[in-house]
Amino acid sequence: MAEGGLLFGFELADVLVAAVLISVVVLYFHAEALQRRRCPPGPWPWPVVGNFSALGDLPHRNLHKLAGKYGGLMYLRLGAKPCLVISTAAVAKEFYTTVDASFASRPKRFSWTVWNNNDENYRNIGLAEYGPYYRKLRRLLNTELFSPRRHASYEVTRAQEIQCMMKVLLEESEKGNPVNLQTWLHGTTSNNMTRMVVGKRFYGVSGDDGEKQGQDLQKMTSSVFELLGSVVISDFVPYLSFITKLQGHASKFSKIRDVSDKLTADFFDLDSHRNNYKKMKNDPSYVPDFEDVLMETPFENGTNLPDQDLLKLLQEMLNAGTETSSNTSEWAMAELIRRPELIERAQTEMDSVIGSKRLVEESDIQQLPFLQAVMKENFRLHPPLLLPHESREPTELLGYHFPAGTEVLVNSFAIHRDPSVYDNPDSFDPDRFLARPHVDHMSTSDPYELMPFGKGLRMCPGYRLANTMVALMLANLLYVFDWSLPEGQTEVDMTETIGLSVSKKQPLFLVPKPRFELSLESVAEN
Numbered sequence: 001m002a003e004g005g006l007l008f009g010f011e012l013a014d015v016l017v018a019a020v021l022i023s024v025v026v027l028y029f030h031a032e033a034l035q036r037r038r039c040p041p042g043p044w045p046w047p048v049v050g051n052f053s054a055l056g057d058l059p060h061r062n063l064h065k066l067a068g069k070y071g072g073l074m075y076l077r078l079g080a081k082p083c084l085v086i087s088t089a090a091v092a093k094e095f096y097t098t099v100d101a102s103f104a105s106r107p108k109r110f111s112w113t114v115w116n117n118n119d120e121n122y123r124n125i126g127l128a129e130y131g132p133y134y135r136k137l138r139r140l141l142n143t144e145l146f147s148p149r150r151h152a153s154y155e156v157t158r159a160q161e162i163q164c165m166m167k168v169l170l171e172e173s174e175k176g177n178p179v180n181l182q183t184w185l186h187g188t189t190s191n192n193m194t195r196m197v198v199g200k201r202f203y204g205v206s207g208d209d210g211e212k213q214g215q216d217l218q219k220m221t222s223s224v225f226e227l228l229g230s231v232v233i234s235d236f237v238p239y240l241s242f243i244t245k246l247q248g249h250a251s252k253f254s255k256i257r258d259v260s261d262k263l264t265a266d267f268f269d270l271d272s273h274r275n276n277y278k279k280m281k282n283d284p285s286y287v288p289d290f291e292d293v294l295m296e297t298p299f300e301n302g303t304n305l306p307d308q309d310l311l312k313l314l315q316e317m318l319n320a321g322t323e324t325s326s327n328t329s330e331w332a333m334a335e336l337i338r339r340p341e342l343i344e345r346a347q348t349e350m351d352s353v354i355g356s357k358r359l360v361e362e363s364d365i366q367q368l369p370f371l372q373a374v375m376k377e378n379f380r381l382h383p384p385l386l387l388p389h390e391s392r393e394p395t396e397l398l399g400y401h402f403p404a405g406t407e408v409l410v411n412s413f414a415i416h417r418d419p420s421v422y423d424n425p426d427s428f429d430p431d432r433f434l435a436r437p438h439v440d441h442m443s444t445s446d447p448y449e450l451m452p453f454g455k456g457l458r459m460c461p462g463y464r465l466a467n468t469m470v471a472l473m474l475a476n477l478l479y480v481f482d483w484s485l486p487e488g489q490t491e492v493d494m495t496e497t498i499g500l501s502v503s504k505k506q507p508l509f510l511v512p513k514p515r516f517e518l519s520l521e522s523v524a525e526n
């Protein structure tokens, strides 16, 4: 009974506060339950942060585990933001064939904004909103850098960079010491990329600065990938930005951006490139590089790109083109060294096809089905990227309705481990692809079961180059050398670390031993 401000012996005010709190909680659960009835299955979200903690340190693995419980189309609430996670080939196919265009944009992330000089109007291709600016850049990339014609024209460049790497490895092998494969794979892909983009190589160039330049570049690309892979709570709950500040992310990210921007400006030296182009552009024998093309192309309002955007794009090509391909090749060597019988099979195949003491060339690759199966199996187990998409308009997928601004993660890590598609999905078994030649990540008619480069409008534009470089590096490493673990080591540490891409936490050190005598000439530096 209420008596003198008391209800059943409690202060009336306390009772009222408790009643309001209970009502809020009941209303929250009721509203959430109503909303979830209209959404695909997924874990119950916490108030405020939703399912943010489900991402964890290794989102590709954590989301794969959750998909085992909730299925191929899973619904998460990240803060207040709806997010779909696609984890099977069937759902991926439905997604790409019905709503790809609606989901062709990217969300905003705090780290991406810092990298873009604190501007949410992202100017680099991988993060830009899907609109006229993005489409123009993408067309330029497709025609001026990655078209089949351009790809063929850079075959000599690729062969020279492979030759440089093999020459150094042959020299190193004479000492009998382990070599850091990560460094050489990174240097080779990096040189190839910078030669395509600005006509210069930076890694391992002789002279006092050669080694340092290479190390600086490697540090830059991996720290930028670490920055771009960082997800913070205020990406999904903006009013928690004080936590992001307290965690010191802003100053850490800005520092990485400033160091990488300075390095890029020094490496790519726009002024001297511009002067050189002015001198050369009327010479019919001069072939403009990608930097020339970018400098000359009118963008919004007919004006050329500001230097700041131009440098960011060049840096992006270097980052995207280097980290992914070198990580992929390193994973492949790490998998193979644990299964020496697979190395032997690849060598036997190459001995019978190549049969002479020379490097493996691009035209050989088509005749090496086992090597290609090894590559596919490696792409299956180690797809490097999980880049989010975001919808620009309300959409419907598999009968569910989603508002504009819904995120999508196409988790190829989970798709590639679907036990209903792949037997023993965790084991490294290239033979599975010899038995399924129709599964081909390089073909547009592939059944979405192997998609390391994504699909659809935002699919990786560098897929042809990446596939060729990984094939060439792997084939040559395996053909020219036998490999062993450093003395005293019996196992390979396969621990992953994640930035924007999944890489090996510990660099792979292996001891090369030449399989035959091969002397390689120095390749002229340019």
Ligand code: HEM
Binding pocket: 125, 126, 127, 138, 316, 317, 318, 320, 321, 322, 324, 325, 328, 383, 384, 385, 386, 387, 388, 452, 453, 454, 455, 457, 458, 459, 460, 461, 462, 463, 465, 466, 467, 470
């Ligand atoms: C093994 C090597 C590589 C793999 C596995 C890979 C994979 C991917 C994936 C999965 C995406 C995201 C697709 C999506 O959002 O749906 C992507 C995007 C991208 N990749 Fe690659 N990539 C590789 C190499 C390269 C190379 C050599 C380049 C050359 C510069 C490159 C440039 C890009 C760019 C610019 C994007 C952003 C595309 C966009 O947003 O429109 N990648 N890549």
